[in-house]
Amino acid sequence: xxxAGKVDRARSAASAxxxxxxxLTADWDKKQFPQRAETVALRVTTPxxxxxxxxxxxxxxxxxxxxxxxxxNVQSHTVQVEQTFFVQGVxxxxxxDPDNGNPIQFRVPVKAIDFAAALQARDVTDPxxxxxxxxxxxRNRESWESDESTAFTLQDAGFPAQSPAxxxxxxPSLLWACTVT
Numbered sequence: 091x092x093x094a095g096k097v098d099r100a101r102s103a104a105s106a107x108x109x110x111x112x113x114l115t116a117d118w119d120k121k122q123f124p125q126r127a128e129t130v131a132l133r134v135t136t137p138x139x140x141x142x143x144x145x146x147x148x149x150x151x152x153x154x155x156x157x158x159x160x161x162x163n164v165q166s167h168t169v170q171v172e173q174t175f176f177v178q179g180v181x182x183x184x185x186x187d188p189d190n191g192n193p194i195q196f197r198v199p200v201k202a203i204d205f206a207a208a209l210q211a212r213d214v215t216d217p218x219x220x221x222x223x224x225x226x227x228x229r230n231r232e233s234w235e236s237d238e239s240t241a242f243t244l245q246d247a248g249f250p251a252q253s254p255a256x257x258x259x260x261x262p263s264l265l266w267a268c269t270v271t
Contacts, residue, residue, distance in 0.1 A: 100174045103139035110136045140174040173197045193241035209247040210260040
């Protein structure tokens with residue numbers, strides 16, 4: 091099962107403790123991080139799985155820009171790598187008030203248009219007569235709403251506002267490719 095493999099990879103990343111190799115680079119997003127004399131840009135050459143935290147330590151022997159003085163203190167910085175894409179859950183699982191909405195929550199932002207295209211839903215109120223729910227136009231986003239979010243409702247995907255008493259939804263695994271980076 092694809093989910094089980096994904097969970098295993100996430101667990102493996104969370105328990106990893108091996109060294110990471112870095113090298114100097116001259117290629118980075120200079121618009122977001124302008125080049126300055128005090129800037130050091132490093133590129134990771136070791137594969138780093140999602141959900142990893144990479145601690146970078148300098149040994150206290152790096153000289154200052156102004157001369158040869160060193161701090162002799164170890165300095166650390168932790169880089170938190172992007173999260174693994176998972177559906178985190180739904181806001182309400184039982185006895186949900188239909189007036190409150192019930193967003194599907196993600197660990198990372200997703201584009202509204204990709205969510206709407208990917209989501210599938212079924213009425214499972216009567217297990218002997220499950221039926222797919224029919225989509226219409228996705229809900230129009232308000233002018234103040236972002237086109238990406240970590241939570242969307244069935245209405246955001248074009249399903250009726252008054253969904254059946256028991257609704258099952260499915261997110262095809264290809265939605266991960268549509269996450270916002």
